[in-house]
Amino acid sequence: MTRIITSFIDGEFQPAEGARLFDKRSPVDGRVIARIAEAPQAEVDRAVRAARAALRGDWGRMTVEQRAAMLHAVADEITRRFDDFVEAEMADTGQPSHVMTHVFIPRGAANFKIFADVVKNVPTESFRMDTPDGRGALNYAIRKPKGVIGVICPWNAPFLLMTWKLGPALACGNTVVVKPSEETPLTAALLGEVMAKVGVPKGVYNVVNGFGPKSTGEFVTTHPQVDAITFTGETRTGTAIMKAAAEGLRDVSFELGGKNAGIVFADADFDAAVDGIFRSAFLNTGQVCLGTERVYVERPIFERFRDALKAKVEAVRYGRPEDHASTYGPLISQEHRDKVLGYYQRAVDEGATVVTGGGVPDMPADLKGGCWVQPTIWTGLSDDASVVREEIFGPCCHLRPFDSEDEVVALANDNVYGLSTTIWTQHLARAHRMAERIEVGITWINSWFLRDLRTPFGGSKQSGIGREGGVHSLEFYTETRNVCVKL
Ligand SMILES: NC(=O)C1=CN([C@@H]2O[C@H](COP(=O)(O)OP(=O)(O)OC[C@H]3O[C@@H](n4cnc5c(N)ncnc54)[C@H](O)[C@@H]3O)[C@@H](O)[C@H]2O)C=CC1
Ligand SMILES: O=C(O)/C=C/C=C(\O)C(=O)O
Numbered sequence: 001m002t003r004i005i006t007s008f009i010d011g012e013f014q015p016a017e018g019a020r021l022f023d024k025r026s027p028v029d030g031r032v033i034a035r036i037a038e039a040p041q042a043e044v045d046r047a048v049r050a051a052r053a054a055l056r057g058d059w060g061r062m063t064v065e066q067r068a069a070m071l072h073a074v075a076d077e078i079t080r081r082f083d084d085f086v087e088a089e090m091a092d093t094g095q096p097s098h099v100m101t102h103v104f105i106p107r108g109a110a111n112f113k114i115f116a117d118v119v120k121n122v123p124t125e126s127f128r129m130d131t132p133d134g135r136g137a138l139n140y141a142i143r144k145p146k147g148v149i150g151v152i153c154p155w156n157a158p159f160l161l162m163t164w165k166l167g168p169a170l171a172c173g174n175t176v177v178v179k180p181s182e183e184t185p186l187t188a189a190l191l192g193e194v195m196a197k198v199g200v201p202k203g204v205y206n207v208v209n210g211f212g213p214k215s216t217g218e219f220v221t222t223h224p225q226v227d228a229i230t231f232t233g234e235t236r237t238g239t240a241i242m243k244a245a246a247e248g249l250r251d252v253s254f255e256l257g258g259k260n261a262g263i264v265f266a267d268a269d270f271d272a273a274v275d276g277i278f279r280s281a282f283l284n285t286g287q288v289c290l291g292t293e294r295v296y297v298e299r300p301i302f303e304r305f306r307d308a309l310k311a312k313v314e315a316v317r318y319g320r321p322e323d324h325a326s327t328y329g330p331l332i333s334q335e336h337r338d339k340v341l342g343y344y345q346r347a348v349d350e351g352a353t354v355v356t357g358g359g360v361p362d363m364p365a366d367l368k369g370g371c372w373v374q375p376t377i378w379t380g381l382s383d384d385a386s387v388v389r390e391e392i393f394g395p396c397c398h399l400r401p402f403d404s405e406d407e408v409v410a411l412a413n414d415n416v417y418g419l420s421t422t423i424w425t426q427h428l429a430r431a432h433r434m435a436e437r438i439e440v441g442i443t444w445i446n447s448w449f450l451r452d453l454r455t456p457f458g459g460s461k462q463s464g465i466g467r468e469g470g471v472h473s474l475e476f477y478t479e480t481r482n483v484c485v486k487l
Contacts, residue, residue: 005185006037007209008192010050011202014043024185027094027330028320030369036185039208044177044219047206051148051175052225054203059175060145068116071171073198075112078105081194088186089159090321094370095284095329097321104160107451108187111163114453115171115473122471124480131486138485143478145173146251147227150220152212152241153188154233155181155332156287156393162188165230168473170204177206177226179217181233183332185209212237224248230476231255232289235391235417235462242465253466253476255289256459257391258419260440261412262292262448263402265425266300272446273424274308277397280422280448282313282375285329286395287336289463290420290442290449293392295399296408302401306379309399310356313375318361330371331394337371340394343387344376347398350385352378357396389415405430409437418460422448441467 004021006014019037026033039047054060062070078085085108086100095104124141131137149169153162158180169176180188188207195205210216221229221244228251231241235256245252262280264273280292297305319326331337344358357376375395381388388398402408412421422444423431435443441459444450451457454470466476 002032003034004037005034005189005209007039007043007047008189008205008207009043009047010206011196013189013192022182024092024183025333026091027332027371029367030334030371033091034186036182036209038210039216039219041219044208044216044223047177047208048148048220048223048225050203051177051206054175054201055145055147057203058201059204060173062173064119067171067173068120070198070200071112071116071167074194074200075109075116077194077198078109078112078191081190084190085159085187088190089184092158092184092186093155093284093329093332094321096319096326097324098327099284099329100321104157108159108163110453111160111167112170113167114470115167118168118454118470118474119171122474135487137487139482140485141480141482143172143474143480146477146479147174148225149174149176149477150223150226150229151176151178152217152221152229152231152233153178153180153184155183156284156289158184159187159191161232162191164468165232166205168468168477169230172474172477174477175204175206177208177220177223179208179210179220182209182211213240218244221245222247226250228252228476230468238465251476253468254459255457255464255468256419256462257393257417258289258291258459258463259294259389259391259415259417260290260292260420260422261415261438262295262397263408263412263421263423263434264295264297264301264305265423265427265430266298267426268424269426269446270301270305270308274305274312276422276424276446276448278309278312281397282316282328282395283449285331285373286375287332287393288449289393291393292422292448293397294388294412294415295397296402296411297399299401299403302399306355306377306399310377313356313377316375318363318367318372320367328375328395331373332371334371336393337373340373340392340396343390343392343394343396344373347376347378347381347385347387350381350387352385352387352398353380355379355399383411383414391417405434409434413437413439416462419463420444
């Protein structure tokens with residue numbers, strides 16, 4: 001029988017009777033793997049009420065030490081149920097097991113631990129001031145939870161990105177109403193079981209499922225009792241959520257789209273650069289906001305680099321995620337596949353040379369219903385082609401030669417987005433110089449997606465608002481108040 005996923009509110013999964021259900025299909029073969037109950041306004045109201053009540057209950061009374069211990073217990077329970085999380089995330093996304101076991105699920109557990117430790121160790125400022133009577137006064141700051149946080153999640157790295165928000169939100173003493181992507185509801189539901197098992201008080205973690213506009217997502221973001229909203233996803237959606245948050249002057253933290261540049265100099269460690277760009281363009285079937293869709297290669301090595309990248313791309317092994325031989329998965333949905341294939345066609349219309357890929361692979365009969373596309377490399381497009389300017393969010397990149405540092409910095413910056421860049425060179429002084437000039441939230445030098453969770457993470461320009469990570473997350477998830485004591 002097909003499993004039904006319902007909302008998790010006030011510590012309990014809601015009954016499915018009478019709910020409006022929609023199908024969750026496997027990206028691998030198109031089978032219905034679960035039916036999801038869309039939470040109507042009344043259910044979102046209940047979730048928000050539960051979250052508000054929890055702020056005043058046991059959760060609100062816990063010491064920082066107690067909260068931190070509880071989050072460590074959550075992380076430990078995730079690790080204990082590691083295989084269940086891997087299985088759920090593979091079912092939702094279709095991505096190979098090694099991506100789940102090495103990146104996405106361990107990061108989910110780490111996201112709780114790191115912020116539990118941050119809140120225990122971060123000081124607040126204090127200032128002693130002079131007063132006319134000579135006795136002085138002491139100012140010190142205290143941090144308070146912001147309240148109920150609306151957490152709106154994308155589908156591309158569901159567990160990692162959801163817990164990246166939950167870890168600091170809960171560590172700071174907030175409560176949450178999470179809206180997972182309609183494409184990937186499974187790990188958020190599983191986390192409900194974990195929260196209940198380790199005794200996180202009821203109402204602290206609530207999950208409501210559904211769509212975005214005119215559905216559950218909008219009910220959360222427009223809810224007047226939601227105090228702040230954190231969101232990862234498309235820039236256009238961020239704009240809609242920001243409009244909703246303006247009502248009631250609620251704070252937002254956004255990580256949005258990217259059209260990131262990869263830059264390879266002729267002096268780079270060639271094999272490492274090919275490997276790094278390959279990962280940055282094709283990991284997770286290119287569905288990573290930090291991924292590289294524009295690759296600039298210094299002219300003397302352009303052809304050699306193109307051929308080496310092509311060889312790597314043509315060696316990917318399509319297959320089911322649980323098959324350990326698979327290195328490459330499907331896109332998330334047929335809708336997203338149509339979008340990506342639309343860009344594949346547009347690239348040709350705009351005059352691209354297709355180096356490899358550009359279409360749909362011939363899959364065995366049992367996988368034909370899946371959302372498969374070929375990993376694709378283009379050359380020869382002009383800098384204003386839509387495929388070079390717009391975020392595709394698929395397994396594809398355009399390679400273009402460059403001749404000078406100034407030229408490539410200008411090319412990298414010539415975009416509305418500013419999320420990340422990856423630079424490959426052995427000339428570290430040049431790399432540092434470029435990192436100062438490229439307008440992005442994170443520059444990787446001779447690496448990509450190497451994440452230290454203490455560092456500020458977020459996007460410049462239209463790639464985001466605010467920074468999360470380490471102490472920076474506390475800026476969003478707490479309100480800092482000043483206390484002034486006359487001595
Ligand atoms: N930069 C990134 O990290 C990501 C970018 N994308 C891009 O976004 C495109 C569309 O993917 P989607 O998952 O549909 O992204 P999206 O931005 O539309 O949706 C992300 C989340 O926001 C919710 N949502 C959508 N509209 C909303 C609204 N008006 N109010 C409240 N919640 C709302 C969705 O239900 C989902 O949970 C992709 O093709 C890709 O280009 C998608 C996921 C992540
Ligand atoms: O490592 C992080 O904290 C964030 C990673 C972001 C993505 O993978 C994404 O949004 O695609």
